[in-house]
Amino acid sequence: MNIYVLMKRTFDTEEKITISGGKINEDGAEFIINPYDEYAVEEAIQVRDAHGGEITVISVGDEETEKQLRTALAMGADKAVLINTEDDLDYGDQYTTAKILAEFLKDKNPDLIIAGNVAIDGGSGQVGPRVAELLDIPYVTTITKLEIDGSDVKITRDVEGDSEEIATSLPLLVTAQQGLNEPRYPSLPGIMKAKKKPLEELELDDLDLDEDDVEAKTKTLEIFLPAKKEAGKILEGELEDKVKELVHLLHTEAKVV
Template identity: 80%
Template sequence: MNIYVLVKRTFDTEEKIVLNGGVIQEDGAEFIINPYDEYAIEEAIQIRDAQGGEVTVVTIGGEDAEKQLRTALAMGADKAVLINAEEDVEDLDQFSVAYILAEYLKDKEADLIIAGNVAIDGGSGQVGPRVAELLDINYVTTITDLDIDGDTVKLVRDVEGDSEVIESSLPLLVTAQQGLNEPRYPSLPGIMKAKKKPLEELELDDLDIDEDDVEAKTETVEIFLPAQKEAGRVLQGELQDQVKELVQLLHSEAKVI
């Protein structure tokens, strides 16, 4: 089984995010593997261990993304590919990222491609389906279970809390949803082995991609943090008085009754 996992380096949204001039400050921010991509890596490793084959993790990013690729290798992936687009282009959007990934994947004869359902930073959930469309292969999103028997694949996908059971066939692209598995932590021997595993670095030129081919179709106009919530108000006094005041406030201030 020839498996590719699409991995995005994201900043950790659990940490404090600082904006400066509408741009997220990378200095001091924590960077991680997009959590949905951890499910994708774990699933790929489990399938390879059960059925044989190879797991390659691929990312588009700068040199810094090597750290996240090494983590994926330490989890158990066999090979990593860093497509360094930063040198050639400044602005990439979902169209550009999917185009580059599809150009890389088009002659790889992948049986299965696993992406995350959504990136926790950009959050568009577009890249997986776009790549599948460009490669002209089947795709199923937000999967929570996957069972491969020959060329047939049975999948369960999460539909807003309900489950949908789908049958498809290889080659296939799926996007991983929470609940698909429990991603492992890299072990110490895994971390040692990862240092020697192959990590290939490519540039757009190596993929015969011209800057114009990947020109972003969209422009981010503004990024802003949500408005700070006002502090809550605690009513004082006798319970009956508090209830009266509450009703009055709901009527006159909140205007909900």
């Protein structure tokens, strides 16, 4: 089975993020595999181990993305491809990424493409479905269970806390939801093997694309952090006094009464 995983390098949102010049400051920031893409890598490994085949992990980004691709290889993927846009693009959006990925995949005859449901830094959930549309193949999002029998596929997907059963067939693109599996940690032997696994680096020219072909359809107007919340207040004294003080604060500060 010819399996591809779409992977993104993202900020670790558990770490402190700062804004500088209207952009997220990358100096000192921690980067990780997008957590939903870890579910995708794990599911690809389980499918390959059950049905045979090969896993290729693809990412669009800069040369620093190689670290996250090597992590995916250490988890158990067979090959990786980095489409390096650092020197070609100043700005891109979900259309840009999807167009590049689809152009790479169009002659690869994928049986199964697995992406994360969303990226934790943007949260649009657009790239996977856009790739499927460009390749003209079926897609199912937010999957929590995947069963393959020959070319027939049965899927359970999350629907706002409920579930939906879907029957479809390969070739197919799916996006992985939390709960699909438990991603493995790279083992020491896996980390050592990953250093020798093939990692191909391409640029837009290698895909016969130029900047105009992948021009963003949207523009980010502003990036900002949420406003800081004011510290809460603890009212002391007798109950009657606390009620009076609470009403006063709701009127003068919160302005809700």
